[in-house]
Amino acid sequence: MEKKKNEIIKHGANECPITATISVIGGKWKPPIVWLLLKGPMRYGALSKTMPEMSLKVLSKQLKELEADGIITRKVYPETPPRVEYSLTEKGAALRPALTLLSEWSETYILANN
Amino acid sequence: MEKKKNEIIKHGANECPITATISVIGGKWKPPIVWLLLKGPMRYGALSKTMPEMSLKVLSKQLKELEADGIITRKVYPETPPRVEYSLTEKGAALRPALTLLSEWSETYILANN
DNA sequence: CTGTATCCAGGGGGATACTG
DNA sequence: CAGTATCCCCCTGGATACAG
16 A cells, blocks of 8 residues: 655656645645644644544545655654644745745735635 | 636635635646746647647646636737737736745755755 | 544546547 | 547545544
8 A cells, every 4th residue: 555655746848846846735635734734733633623624534644645745743642542743844834935925825816806 | 618717715614725826726737837937928839848748638728727717818819820829917927926935945845855 | 532444426637539 | 730529547535434
């Protein structure tokens, strides 16, 4: 059940750097996840509760991929009941400026236009 | 053959503004397309030639979606043979700062890390 | 509480041939 | 030159049940 982790680019022709980034944060639920984690670490259950429309399987998968891509870290506290906390790595936190601009763009050109 | 144009957000729960933007520029070939058009208008054939791995159907589709979302404009010159030029709208050009940061992030954290 | 396993549907994207 | 039409495959994501 090997996964290919971060496939990255491979456009052959043009090597678009944006595609590389999108392939990392472009999953359906990855933007919200990263967006939430920018405000601070969160537990698995809290993430799920905040985004109830996302199934658990998908949440797990996206978290794994984000972890594999070095965007987030997973910290397990050996307690009962178990506690798992997700937080951004330095690499992940470095996305903040870009994501902020992306957010502002949507506020200006999408939300405002409707 | 009605398409739903820009579906936009609809996460119900969290309304992530980044998801809104990703849904607009997040197609597999949309980033390269927009990235190219940031340098100036391009013809259909030129786009196809620059990205040979993208099938014509997909190019047409992505262009239509980008146009429907107001990112690009399509200008037809009534000549023989036909000439069609695609260029960014103001809205599309406004993505430049965000895309630049996205690009820089990938240069720093992906390309450099390999 | 934090996941994994299984099954399944929908859509995006690819190859190719054809059209104005 | 600039597309459209058709067929098909794969992958993402969803629902549900089960496990550590």
